Amino acid sequence: MRRRRPRVIRVAGGLDERFQAATPLRRAVNKVFPDHWSFMLGELALYSFVVLVLTGTFVALFFDPSMREVSYDGSYTPLRGMPMSAAYDSTLNITFDVRGGLLVRQMHHWAADLFVAAIVVHMARIFLTGAFRKPREANWVIGIVMFWLAFIEGFAGYSLPDDGLSGTGLRIAASIVESMPVIGTWASSALFGGEFPGEVIIGRLYIVHVLLVPGALVALISVHLALIVKQKHTQWHRPEHANENVVGERMVPGFAGRSTGLALIVFAVVAALGGLVQINPLWLFGPYEAAVVSSASQPDWYVMFLDGALRLMPPWEVRAFGYTLSPVFWPGVVLPGVLTMLAVAYPFGSAWRHREQGAQNLLQRPRDAPTRTAAAAMAVTFYLVLAVSAANDLIADKFHISLNALVWAGRIAAVLLPPLAFYVARRLCLGFQQRDRVRLAHGVETGLVIRTPEGEYREIEQPLAPADRLPLPYAGWAVPKRMQRLGVAQPAAPEAQKALPAPKQELESVDD
Amino acid sequence: MRTEAKVFGVIALFLLSAAGVYWWWTGVGAAAHPEYSGTLTLGLSGVMSLLCAGYFWLVARRMPLRPEDRANAEIAEGAGAVGFFAPSGFWPFGIAVSVAAGAVGVAVGQWWLLGAATIATLLAIAGLTYEFYAGVPESR
Numbered sequence: 001m002r003r004r005r006p007r008v009i010r011v012a013g014g015l016d017e018r019f020q021a022a023t024p025l026r027r028a029v030n031k032v033f034p035d036h037w038s039f040m041l042g043e044l045a046l047y048s049f050v051v052l053v054l055t056g057t058f059v060a061l062f063f064d065p066s067m068r069e070v071s072y073d074g075s076y077t078p079l080r081g082m083p084m085s086a087a088y089d090s091t092l093n094i095t096f097d098v099r100g101g102l103l104v105r106q107m108h109h110w111a112a113d114l115f116v117a118a119i120v121v122h123m124a125r126i127f128l129t130g131a132f133r134k135p136r137e138a139n140w141v142i143g144i145v146m147f148w149l150a151f152i153e154g155f156a157g158y159s160l161p162d163d164g165l166s167g168t169g170l171r172i173a174a175s176i177v178e179s180m181p182v183i184g185t186w187a188s189s190a191l192f193g194g195e196f197p198g199e200v201i202i203g204r205l206y207i208v209h210v211l212l213v214p215g216a217l218v219a220l221i222s223v224h225l226a227l228i229v230k231q232k233h234t235q236w237h238r239p240e241h242a243n244e245n246v247v248g249e250r251m252v253p254g255f256a257g258r259s260t261g262l263a264l265i266v267f268a269v270v271a272a273l274g275g276l277v278q279i280n281p282l283w284l285f286g287p288y289e290a291a292v293v294s295s296a297s298q299p300d301w302y303v304m305f306l307d308g309a310l311r312l313m314p315p316w317e318v319r320a321f322g323y324t325l326s327p328v329f330w331p332g333v334v335l336p337g338v339l340t341m342l343a344v345a346y347p348f349g350s351a352w353r354h355r356e357q358g359a360q361n362l363l364q365r366p367r368d369a370p371t372r373t374a375a376a377a378m379a380v381t382f383y384l385v386l387a388v389s390a391a392n393d394l395i396a397d398k399f400h401i402s403l404n405a406l407v408w409a410g411r412i413a414a415v416l417l418p419p420l421a422f423y424v425a426r427r428l429c430l431g432f433q434q435r436d437r438v439r440l441a442h443g444v445e446t447g448l449v450i451r452t453p454e455g456e457y458r459e460i461e462q463p464l465a466p467a468d469r470l471p472l473p474y475a476g477w478a479v480p481k482r483m484q485r486l487g488v489a490q491p492a493a494p495e496a497q498k499a500l501p502a503p504k505q506e507l508e509s510v511d512d
Numbered sequence: 513m514r515t516e517a518k519v520f521g522v523i524a525l526f527l528l529s530a531a532g533v534y535w536w537w538t539g540v541g542a543a544a545h546p547e548y549s550g551t552l553t554l555g556l557s558g559v560m561s562l563l564c565a566g567y568f569w570l571v572a573r574r575m576p577l578r579p580e581d582r583a584n585a586e587i588a589e590g591a592g593a594v595g596f597f598a599p600s601g602f603w604p605f606g607i608a609v610s611v612a613a614g615a616v617g618v619a620v621g622q623w624w625l626l627g628a629a630t631i632a633t634l635l636a637i638a639g640l641t642y643e644f645y646a647g648v649p650e651s652r
Contacts, residue, residue: 445599447644453588459599481600484646 033255034235034248038125040262045118046221047266048111055108056210062098064090065160065206067199076283084162084287087202091161092283107274112154114270116302119147127346128376130369131234133360137347139227144343146220149213154300156209158280162202165280167288168297171196172310176332181325197290234363237476243361296394301387308389309335312410367436368476370429377425378418385413436479440464441471446483462486513572513581520565527558596644603640610636 005013016022033039066086072079074089076096094101123143126132132140155173159166174196177188193200235241235248249255273279285294299307309331318325350356350372366373388395389410396403443461451457462483465472480486531554539546579585610632617625 447596447599449594449597451591451594453591455587455590457594459597482644484644 029250029252031229031251031255032246032248033251034233034241034246035255036236038129039233040259041118041122041125043259043262044266045115045122047263048115048118048270049217049221050263051111051267051270052108052115053214055104055111056214058104059094059101059108060210062090062094062101063087063160063206065203067162067197067202079283079286082287085202087160087162088282088287091163095283103271103274105274106277106279107270109158109279110273110277111270112157113279113300113302114266116147116150116154116300119143119150120302123147124376124380128366128373129234129363130350130360130372131363132347133356134347134351135231135359136227136234139224139231140347141344142220142224142227144340146217146224148340149217149220151302153209153213153217155303156205156213158300159205160202160209161282162288163282164285164288164292164294165282165297167197167290168293169299169303170201170288171290171293172307175326175328176310179326179328179332181323181329197288232361234361236363239475241362243359246361296397298391298394304390305383305386306331306336308386308392308410311392312386312389312407312414314411362476365476365478367429367432370426370433373429374422374426378422381421382414382418385410385417389414436474437471439479439481440474444480444483444486513568513575513578515581517565517568517572520561520568524558524561524565527554527561531555531558598644601640601643603636603643606636607633607640 004010064086068086069083070086070089072082072084072089072092074080074092074097076092079092091105094105096102126140126143155169159170159173174188174192177191178184180187188196191201191204192198232246233248235246238247241247298304310328313327313331316327316330366376389406392406392410393403395401396406443463446460446462448460449457450460463470464480464486531551534554535546535551538550579589610629614626614629614633617623617627617629
C-alpha cells in the first residue's frame, strides 16, 4: 500500500505547483547578512517610516485639509469661538476630542523626528566607513534624495495644522521661494495660488504630504533595498572576510528575528514617547494670523540648520541689471543646493583621487580614512553651529546675552570652527592609527609597573605574537587594547601568546 | 611612609586653619553670616588630607622601613614590581559626568535626573572597578 505524504508536504507542494515560489524563497531565506550594530541604523529609518504610515493613516481620517474659515466649538475652552481654518479646527479636534487622537498625533510627530534622525545617522555611518564606494554610488545618491524627500515631507507635515508656529515656518518658506532670481515671484504665486498665504496651500501641502512624497519614498525605499540585495551588504575586515565573499547570518532565522525585534523596539519607543513626552503643543500657539509672528519660533530639529543659516546671513543685497537679489537666496537656496551637490559628487571625487577601480566591499574604519573622517567632522561642526544659531533668540533670552553678539558669534564660528574640526579630527585619526601600529609592534599595556635594579620604572607589555613575527601587519580591524582580550585567564605564556582573539561569529556560509 | 604622613598632616593643618580664618574673616563686618560654602570646602579638604595622613601613619607602623625611608639605601634595593596602574580608561570621566549630572539635578530641582545620575554613577563605578578584570586565573 502506498503511504500518503504528510498534509504539510501536500499543501506546500500544491502551493508550489501553482506559484513556483520555492526557488526564489529559498534564495531569500538563505540570504546572508553581515552582522554589526551599525548595519541596523538604516532599519531604524525603515521601521519609523512604517510607524509614520500607520499613525499618519489614522490622523488623516480625522483631518480636514481646508483653509475655509470656521469658528471653534470643541472642548478646549480657551479657543472657543475663535475664527480659524478648518485645518486647525480639525487638528484641535484630533487632539482633544478623538479617542487616542493626541497619542497618535504625538507618535506621528515623534516618529517623523526619529525617521530623519535615523536617516542622518545611517548616512553618517555609510560615509564614515566608505560604504558609498563602487558599486554602491547609486544607493548613496538615492539615500540623499530620500533625505530631502523626508525633509520636505516633515516640513509639509508640520505646516498642515495651520497653527501660529507652522504658519511662521510657511512664511519663511514663501520668502525663500520668492528670493530666487527671475522665477521667484512667479513660483511663489503659483505655489500659494496668489499672494501668501492664500487659500489653497494647505490642500496642496496635504496632497504632497499624503500622496506624492510618501509614494516617492516607498518607490525609492524599494529600489534602495533591492540594490542592497543585488549588490550585497558591505562587511568589516575580519579574519575570514574578503572582498569576494559575504560572511554573516542567514535571513531566517538569525537576521529576520533580530530585525523583527528591532522593529518592535522602534514601535515601543515611539509609542512611549508619544504617550509620555509632549511634542508640538499647537493648541498653545493659536490659529495662524499672517500679521503675527511669535518669537522663540523653532522648527523641527532637521530644519533648524537652514533656519540658523537664514539668521546668520549678513544682509547683503545685490542689485544688478534692474533686479534685486535678496540675501535670503544664499542660505535658503544656494546653501542646501551646494551641500547636496557636494554629497552627491563625493563618491566620484573620492574614487578619482584614490584611483580606485574595482568593487570595494570591505569597509574602512573611520581612522583609516583620515581626510574623509575630517571632512565629516567639518560638516557636522558646520551643521551644529547653524542648528544652535536657530535657537539664538532662546539662548539670548535665557542666558541674558545680547542677540546681536550671538549672531556675530555664530557668523565667526561658522567660518572658523569647521576648519578647526577638520584639523583636530584628522590629527585624532592619525594618532589612533599610530597607536594601533605601536600595539602591533610592542604589545598591549598590562598596567604592571616594575622598577629595575638601575632605578628605571617600566611598564610590562604583552606582545601580540612571538618575537620573530613582530611587528604584526595591520589588518584593518580593531587591535586588542586590554589584557582581557588576550585571554589572561588561560595559563600564561607561551600558550597565552597564541591566544589571539578568535572571531566571535561563526563562519556560516558564503553567499552565492 | 612617615614622611608622606607628615606631608599630608601639614597640608591638613594648613587647610583646617585656613577654614577657621576664612570663617572668621567672612563673618566680620557687614555680612550677616560667614560664607558657608567656602568654609565647608576648605574644611572638608582638610579632613580628607587628615584621612590620608592617618592612613599613611597606620601603614607606616605596620611595615619595615622602605629603601626610600633610609638615608643609606642603594638604588638596586628598590627593584621589583611596583604595582598595577591603569594604563588608560575613560571610566573616571564617566563617573565625573554622571556625578555632575546628579549635581545639576539637585541644583535645578529635577529629581528624576538625580535618580538617573545615581544609577549612571553606580554603573560607572562598576565599570571602573572591572575595567581591567580578566577573570580568576585557572590553576595549572
